[in-house]
Amino acid sequence: MKKITIAIDGYSSCGKSTMAKDLARKIGYIYIDSGAMYRAVTLYSLENGFFIENAIDTALLKAAMPDIHISFELNPDTQRPQTFLNGRNVEDAIRTMEVSSHVSPVAALDFVREALVRQQQEMGKAKGIVMDGRDIGTVVFPDAELKIFVTASAEIRAQRRYDELKKKGQEASYEEILANVEERDRIDQTRKVSPLRRANDAILLDNSHMSIDEQKEWLTEKFQAAIHG
Numbered sequence: 001m002k003k004i005t006i007a008i009d010g011y012s013s014c015g016k017s018t019m020a021k022d023l024a025r026k027i028g029y030i031y032i033d034s035g036a037m038y039r040a041v042t043l044y045s046l047e048n049g050f051f052i053e054n055a056i057d058t059a060l061l062k063a064a065m066p067d068i069h070i071s072f073e074l075n076p077d078t079q080r081p082q083t084f085l086n087g088r089n090v091e092d093a094i095r096t097m098e099v100s101s102h103v104s105p106v107a108a109l110d111f112v113r114e115a116l117v118r119q120q121q122e123m124g125k126a127k128g129i130v131m132d133g134r135d136i137g138t139v140v141f142p143d144a145e146l147k148i149f150v151t152a153s154a155e156i157r158a159q160r161r162y163d164e165l166k167k168k169g170q171e172a173s174y175e176e177i178l179a180n181v182e183e184r185d186r187i188d189q190t191r192k193v194s195p196l197r198r199a200n201d202a203i204l205l206d207n208s209h210m211s212i213d214e215q216k217e218w219l220t221e222k223f224q225a226a227i228h229g
């Protein structure tokens with residue numbers, strides 16, 4: 001069976017990662033969460049004092065880019081992919097509100113995007129990959145055989161992120177999360193470099209009123225059509 005490239009883009013917290021991860025596991029493809037890579041660069045910047053009053057010092061980050069090494073490994077118990085920053089497991093550390101509220105300016109930097117896009121293209125060279133993000137179908141893999149663009153209302157996305165943080169026992173305020181989701185939508189869509197937009201050949205999925213199982217079924221159908229097409 002020929003292997004294809006699957007690009008899943010869309011708004012923050014719309015369940016892209018869950019559906020991409022499940023599909024990859026089911027069909028035996030590699031899964032890469034490109035947002036985790038932008039989050040890891042942000043965590044590194046926070047830990048190394050590159051943020052001064054919420055503004056990123058771009059010169060410091062640019063100089064540090066060669067020292068930032070991001071990789072993914074499967075957790076042997078859960079078989080879930082985990083993000084590593086310079087050999088340290090940062091899977092939980094990159095999902096905090098602090099990282100969420102600092103990531104957009106980092107993801108808007110051209111030199112950060114160039115470095116991460118290059119790594120992402122390298123990871124997908126052999127195909128058989130599901131990658132999710134904002135610019136996968138437009139910039140990283142413009143020739144992907146299957147492109148999905150996912151969306152849901154901001155309120156539903158904020159509620160999902162709130163539930164997720166609560167489940168992990170983290171402090172969360174729904175209003176704060178909703179404001180963060182809306183702000184990130186605005187920055188993601190209006191930034192100069194690789195703004196979030198639907199590729200012309202991407203299939204639209206609005207999952208506001210879909211269950212996880214319904215989504216899985218929908219995606220499996222699209223995958224079957226793509227490999228037989």
Ligand code: DC
Binds near residue numbers: 012013039107133
């Ligand atoms: O999907 P996420 O919320 O984990 O993404 C974190 C941030 O990274 C988000 O604000 C947008 C940015 N991002 C991006 O600019 N390009 C990608 N391919 C993936 C994420």
